[in-house]
Amino acid sequence: MGGRLTRVFRSFNVESRARREISKEKPTPAPRHPTARLDQLADHPEIQEEIYRKDDRLLTLLKDVYVESRDPPGRVKDGGGERLPCKQQEKRLAKLGHLGDLDVKKVPKGKISTVEALTLLSNHKLHPEIWTAEKIAVEYSLELKEVSSLLEFFIPFAVKEFPKETRKAI
Numbered sequence: 001m002g003g004r005l006t007r008v009f010r011s012f013n014v015e016s017r018a019r020r021e022i023s024k025e026k027p028t029p030a031p032r033h034p035t036a037r038l039d040q041l042a043d044h045p046e047i048q049e050e051i052y053r054k055d056d057r058l059l060t061l062l063k064d065v066y067v068e069s070r071d072p073p074g075r076v077k078d079g080g081g082e083r084l085p086c087k088q089q090e091k092r093l094a095k096l097g098h099l100g101d102l103d104v105k106k107v108p109k110g111k112i113s114t115v116e117a118l119t120l121l122s123n124h125k126l127h128p129e130i131w132t133a134e135k136i137a138v139e140y141s142l143e144l145k146e147v148s149s150l151l152e153f154f155i156p157f158a159v160k161e162f163p164k165e166t167r168k169a170i
Contacts, residue, residue, distance in 0.1 A: 109141045110141065110142060110143065112140050112142065116140060117150075117154075118156060120136050120139075120140065121150075121151070121154055121155070121156045122156050123136075124136065124151055125155070125156060125158075133147045133148045133151055136151075
């Protein structure tokens, strides 16, 4: 219903509105700057000739210009002598988790993989007297300060099951 009503108002007096819009005076464009016109070049053929003419004096000056560039002499690297120290990271074999091929095989010392982090957190939660911060630091080649902050701030999820009596109460 609404579509029909809007269509009626839209098509009302369309022809007279279109004629009124067409018959309006168009605004005059702003005048162009006289140097911006390209028709001046067409009026003066000597300007065209001057543009395309080669100047022999300028060509001879250009031929006299000679640029010589040299690279600084490169040093040949010999086998011995001074070398830059390269940082070799010590790596340790990762404690493999349950994912097998998807797990990381070698981990830099001082770091642990995600699987190892979850394993050590769950081990500490289940047996805190066995898996102390000192033992974890030695086992995974970590610093004691980092291990203690890891155990303090990261806690693995725990699944709790409620007895049937409390389920009905909830």
